[in-house]
Amino acid sequence: MTESRSQTLAASINSSLAGLMEADDRVVLLGEDIGRLGGVFRVTRGLQATFGPQRVRDTTLAESSIVGQAIGMSLSGLLPICEIQFDGFCFPAANQIITQAARLHGRWGGTDDLHLVVRIPSGGGTRGVEHHSESNESIFAAVPGLRVAYPSTGEDHRAVLDEALATPGPVLLYEPIRLYWKRVPPAPAAVPPRHPMAVRTVRPGTDVTLVTYGAMTLTALAAADEVASEVDVEVLDLRWISPIDHDGVLESVRRTGRLLVVQESCLTHGVGAEVAATVAEHAFTSLKSPVRRMGAPHEPMPPANDEYHHVVQHKDIVQALLEVVS
Amino acid sequence: MTQVTTGLTSAMRRQILEQMLIARAVDEEAILLRKQGLIDLWAPCTGQEALQVAAAYALDGVVIVPSYREVAVALVRGATPEQVVAGWSGRSFCGWQPRPLRMFPFTLVLASQMLPAVGYALGTRIQGRAEPVAVFFGDGASSEGDAAEAFNLAAVEQANVLFLNVNNGWAISKPTSEQMRTSIAARAAGFGIASRQVDGRDPEIVYDAVTAELRLLATEPGPRLIEFSVDRILSHTSSDSQEIYRDEADIAAAVSRDPVAAYRRRLLEDGTVDPDWLAELERRTSDLRADLLKEYAR
Secondary structure (H helix, E strand, O other): OHHHHHOOHHHHHHHHHHHHHHHOOOEEEEEOOOOOOOOOOOOOOOHHHHHOOOOEEEOOOOHHHHHHHHHHHHHOOOEEEEEOOOHHHOHHHHHHHHHHHHHHHHHOOOOOOOOOEEEEEEOOOOOOOOOOOOOOHHHHHOOOOOEEEOOOOHHHHHHHHHHHHHOOOOEEEEEEHHHOOOOOOOOOOOOOOOOOOOOEEEEOOOOEEEEEOOOHHHHHHHHHHHOOOOOOEEEEEOOEEEOOOHHHHHHHHHHHOOEEEEEEEEOOOOHHHHHHHHHHHHOHHHOOOOOEEEEEOOOOOOOHHHHHHHOOOHHHHHHHHHHHHO | OOOOOOOOOHHHHHHHHHHHHHHHHHHHHHHHHHHOOOOOOOOOOOOOHHHHHHHHHHOOOOEEEOOOOOHHHHHHHOOOHHHHHHOOOOOOOOOOOHHHHOEOOOOOOOOOOHHHHHHHHHHHHHOOOOOOEEEEEEOOHHHOHHHHHHHHHHHHOOOOEEEEEEEOOEEOOEEHHHOOOOOHHHHHHHOOOEEEEEEOOOHHHHHHHHHHHHHHHHHOOOOEEEEEEOOOOOOOOOOOOHHHOOOHHHHHHHHHOOHHHHHHHHHHHOOOOOHHHHHHHHHHHHHHHHHHHHHHOO
16 A cells, blocks of 8 residues: 555556566567667666666567567567557557467467567557557457456556466556556555456445446546445456456446446447446346446547547546436 | 589488479369368469478478468478368368477468567577577568568567568569569668578579578578579469469460479489389379378368
8 A cells, every 4th residue: 555655657567577577587578769768658767777688678660570579589488578659559560469469379279378468558648649648458359369458556567467477378458658657546455356357346335336447447436436425336447358357347236236337448349338238248137227338439539638528537427426326 | 494513412302302292292182172172272382392392401490480381391391281281271270280390380461470580589599599580471471561670670680580582473463573673682682681582493502592591690690581583383372363364375484494393304314313213202192192182081
């Protein structure tokens, strides 16, 4: 608890990466400007000085090269952790991620498992110019063969890294840019997740289950606290959006009887749709009110001045929570 | 066909011819299996046997990252005909075990194998056990962005990679003249890769070239590239009909340069093999074809 107050998400990720590199020589970092500069967000600051340019590799400005070479490095015995500079720039790497990394296990006849992590800073709220504030996690969450995580705290980020390196299969690890330097990250749950890929109960409650992930966890938690006198909200942070811990969500919804899903990305074809559909399929008789989803409209992320009207805001969640129980 | 002086022993030359004839037999049988609907697709290596067999022998022990047509390479590496056909039959995506054979699976998304190949070489170097890697790709694949990225990455990182370009003059129906303004060797040179063009129809020229480039790869820093010219004798795959877009005379010219027929004739003429040897091999290849039919007729 004290640690989460003293360390920002960025600093926490930096410590995690340093710890992993210290513990295992096979861990290498690859990305644009991550070495000399320490990354455009300074998340990898100081790591090249500590571990050298062979293990903290400033790559050429080519995303397909970053992931493509990391696949080969992984096959040669290393544990590569890549950084894509911004979410909006990951598409040049999509071919390597989808047609190669995600399919390697099957193509190699199940004999080889790829240990590969691709870190992707994501989301709005920092007045990013075009392609610097997007949320495309749902696109990759839909790809079989990939595991996709979107943690909201340094502790969960570390748990994702540990899981990714200890178990087979490539992992896309989304990081909420607007929480990198925020001073008060959400407090870790008193009750630890049931298993490494389970949801985290950020706030226990009895009236409605609010499922969210990434930076929106912080917004949702604040909204839940604001309506606490009227509605007792249980806030679940998914942490992993593929696979989703549906059991954890269903267990909560069967208790509360209500579900609100909140995400920053587009509502259509998204993570929230998957959660809502699964609840409708398996917990329909427990529901006291219709499932409610909140997310961005099916439009590209607008210029920063219009973000407020595009991305779900604190006030919108407050209103929705009051409506869901009314 | 150009005669070259080579260090190849008679036994080695016979072995090369043997593997070329086996690859041709597998190709011919697979085409029939496809016609009977017993497998789903076939990408023939007919016309590339000299290049593939000789390169595979020269690459002894080196990790090979193939494109999708390196049938003869896989056979020389030790994959069985059944394993080589498996990926085209709905049984699996790759019939052989990549690790023991030191040969990656075929990749159908063109050029996507090239960056992982560079990464593999870099990865072994980072771990202090630098290994060379040989990666095959076609003339068509060279238009993909990943090919350019792999050239640049390998060059700037001075990666221990031997790029083996198989230029058969066609990207399905698009001739090389409409795909690029320079040779692939010239393009690679622009990236800072030592490169040359080699006739891929003569296994002895190929063997010497690959052996020489591997030696240079071990002593000189940086990646190297060989652009092999070969003839495309058959259609792109069993689903293609080259007669629609290619001149009859052009196809006939390609057939007349058949590397298997040429090498067979050459070794027969210089006494390296005799009719008895060829007859014995003929018996072996027809047994092999019968086994393949039995396997896939089930």
